Amino acid sequence: MRTRNYTLPAALGGLLLVFWISPDLQVIAAGVAVFLFGMRMLEDGFKLAGSGMLERWLEKATRSKARALLFGVASTTLLQSSSLVSVITISFLSAGLISLAGGVGIVFGANIGTTTGAWLVAGLGLKVDIGAYAMPMLALSIVLVFQKSKPLHGIGLALGGLGFLFLGIQFMKDGFDAFQGQLDLTRFALPGLIGLVVYTLIGAAATVIMQSSHAALVLILTALASGQLTYDNALALAIGSNIGTTITAIIASLGANVQGKRLALAHLVFNVVTAVAALILIVPLRGAVDWISDALTIAPDDYALKLAVFHTLFNLLGLGLMLPGLDRLVATLVRILPEKLPDVSKPHFLNEAVDEFPQTFETALRREVQHLTDNALDLILQGLNLPSAAVFQSSDLAGTVRAHRAQLPLDYDDAYARRIKSLHEAILAFSSRIGDRHLAPDIAERVYELRDVAGEIVQAVKAVKHLRKNVLRYTTLSLGLTTELYDGLRTEMARIAFEIHTLSRTDPEERSALWLDQERVQIEKDAHVTAQRIDGLIRDSVLTPGSATSFLNDSTYAYAAMRQLTNAARRCYIERDRAMAEVEKILTLEEEELHDPAAPDATGPRDAHDDSNHGDVTREA
Template sequence: MRRYSLPIAIAALLVTFWFSPDAQEIAAGVAIFLFGMLMLEDGFKLLGGGTLERLLERATSSTPRSILFGIVSTTLMQSSSLVSIITISFLSAGLITLIGGVGIVFGANIGTTTGAWLVAGLGLKVDIAAYAMPMIALSIVLVFQKPKAIRGIGYALGGLGFLFLGIHYMKTGFEAFKDQIDLLRFALPGLLGLVVYTLLGTAATVIMQSSHATMVLVLTALSAGQITYENALALAIGANVGTTITAVLGALGANYQGKRLALAHVIFNTSTAVLALIFISPLRDTVDAVSAFLGIASDDYTLKLAVFHTIFNLLGVALMLPLLHRLVAFLIRRIPEPVPDVSQPRYLNAAVDEFPQTLESALRNEVQHLYENAEALILHGLNLHRSQVFDSGDIAATVRSSRRIFDLDLEEGYERRVKSLYSAIVDFTTRVGGKQTPQDILTRIYALRDVSGDIVQAVKSIKHLRKNMLRYTVRPQGTVSELYDGLRTEIARIIVEIHKLGLAAPDDRSALWLDQERAQIEEDARSTMRRVEALIRKGELNANAATSFLNDSAYAYGAMRDLIEAARSYYIERDPAMAEVERLLTLDENELGDSNATARN
């Protein structure tokens, strides 16, 4: 069916244009308006330079702030769709919490009502085409400039110009259209009209992927007297339902968190629409009272429609806000977190590809995922339990008491838990390199790729070390077992310290320990060689065991160096702004207590 939908749509438009030339003007107005929205979105992406993303990260520390962000951002961009896509992207990357994302959706629904006020109060009462032409002309000059900020201003200015121009053509098209066909003949009163026109509003929004465009179309038709006020109310309700399709489509490439947010969007908008339909008469009376209070004429139906659009969206938020935590709990039950597949990327999904900030944050979380897999393999490869090592007050004693062989196929574990993730990370960074990503972010992304490479090399070193380690440590064999236990102890100690580094607050992390540890590794490598030579001279170590140990110690110290280097690049050598983001996210987790909604920092 999807294969034939585009040809059918084009054929329907051509037939309509053949029978009614004035319909061309309306259709062109809608197309110009939608093109203006695309330009406006592109302009904000260029102009923001990550500002919008940083604001989003800060806006989720409380529900009121989340709602306020949704209102303000949607008002500025006149696109709840873009706000929804950004929110899903950040949620999928583990940058914001689910409860914060739902709050933004609530606010976006309120913010989108400002578009109806602008169109009804300005667009239909002023000759905005006179302003559109110079805006578009100026924008073309700006979009061909090299500085990103200037190009962003050009796209935003051109977007506004095309929005105005689209409204103008829709308005004039409907005014000319009514001389040929009176659409009022298709007006439907009562319950049937509510249902039919709500479905039409939903369908129009699904097709145009913009509730804002649907509202402009409804307002211009209402202004031209082509639809009744009652039917226009139903169309506005339907537009709110239809806008959820954007969130649903955006969540198709997202992880389970993005899908939860899309479901929340559907539940919220659908519930609000149902309540508005049930209480349509009291709502209409409320609109009349509010309009009279604001001085809006009783026959100014376009402004009254804007009042209705605002009231029923505010009503929806007011009713759903007390149920917010129950809604989130339902979403978590309905779309549970999948059983983690350690061999598959958790954060590198299509939803994070839209914005530079989510690219970097998703990759950072995925590298952390890789390290957790590698950490387990390294310790298990040394016949050590993570829980015992992390809880131990004496790592050396824990190592000496750990003699039982782990049932572990290290090669298979490496292929499934490390190499597969590393391949996904390399593929992701290669794909990002082909995008127009800011150079500073691209540099940090490549640095994270190098971190993952260091982690992989550490695991490879343990693979080489394991054979002789098992040979000499499962059963105590005197001096040679002590030497191998020393290597196991040092590797375990470094992993414990890196673990502590990850748990520390970003401001408390210091490179001092890393510098000292790197120097200690080099000194230990030299002293190990001297000690082995002394043991051979004393006859306490045979040449065969000594040769094996010297080779294995090279692997062990190589693994330590790689782990230290990975920790330095991941935790210390970072952009200050990213450290601030991590600090804020840590605060958010503590304040909201939603441990399932954010990734481990």
């Protein structure tokens, strides 16, 4: 029997009931809603106006622990959203752009950066008519939002988001001031240990519901400033909000790979340890807050600012406890959440976590195409009766080819369906999402190019399928000239596979397209030499025209596969900046040099590939 979800109707009904009981609560609820909406606009605006700037900074920020930590602090202070920083970090970690240690460092820093929000609200938002600043911001933002320029549109969204943040704070402040005349919430205050535990749990639950520690803190601060909360209970709520803020990272990690899940767990561990330490040391922390407040000339009854001091202090305490053991934490996370042996037939990098940001979208797709290339090279070599491990470790490819005569156990069609077709379908489905992402034209172009590269790789695998039957027929035994001819094809294809495999394991900064151009020239020369040799064998009556045609068809498929693989490798693995591109443009061999006019047309098989045309080449040879 199908069950119904009554959560949404119950939530809406509960809100309407509360609004009917106390109309002033509508103002507080509206303030929370406007604040959350402003945060979403601010995030969206920064994504557009930044044009990937935050993502580029993030890539560079993880070169050391100190950089990662500072990036977490700075980015959260700028965005006023530790949740967004966590989501971006999980996305980059899932795409393999940053290390786990770097990601953990960013999350640690984000917890410190989030304390700046409490200072801004307590020091400014509650002391001036902040709503008056919101109005001109919203008026200016609407002009910018309707501009066609993405940066201007993004600035408009960010400015409007900031205006809504201010307006939400003002609504919450006014709502609590009005509500105070009807009901005094301090009657529900709980002193001592019970109050500490209960309000910590309430703070965590409120943050989970709103999915924003900033919104929870603003609510706590406005309630505290209006006298609706006791100072002790507000401290407990702030501790609880630190635990609840991990829910966003946990939700984001559900669609991520194991690296993303490790980072979400690190975030949870940091915040729980910080909260437990704050609860245990609540008395000395309160004393430290009083001492710091006196030093900063904060009034003894300015509890909002004292709460901001406390929020910063206990987060710094958590950082001091966790930072020395960061490496040990990373090792523990790897042990608790081990990376399972990947299933080569399933996508390794295409997941929901990398789908959010343009740079991770492209990077994940590129790495999945490289995964498809690895699968294709392995299957192609097996289709030629060559173990890939033997080829990739060989120092004498011709000798390795001659040494492998025994037929490998392989169902080519089944392997193609599992290891190639399934991945290709996932790549096509993922790249098709580009229409919903409104990516920059240059990124969209590279995504479409990667999709085409995947298609070329698939065609190379299919080409080898056509010649596999004769490869097995004439190379499992040493049958003279015919075996020599097919071994020649196998050696050339093994060389291409070897070079591409080596390229994929080379540092991206050291990769060059020049040798690929040389390979393309070599392929055309080999195709031409092979055709000339077959012509000579026909003239010498060593091969019949029918048998020669069969071999030429097979060689056509082989050289077509080699062209497709080298072209795919060039487009997939060579990552060049503009300066390098200009140099290589000068050095790259001219296109006409790649196509010798004397070479035979190799765009497709000369005749239909009909095995019935294959005479007993060995006998005739």
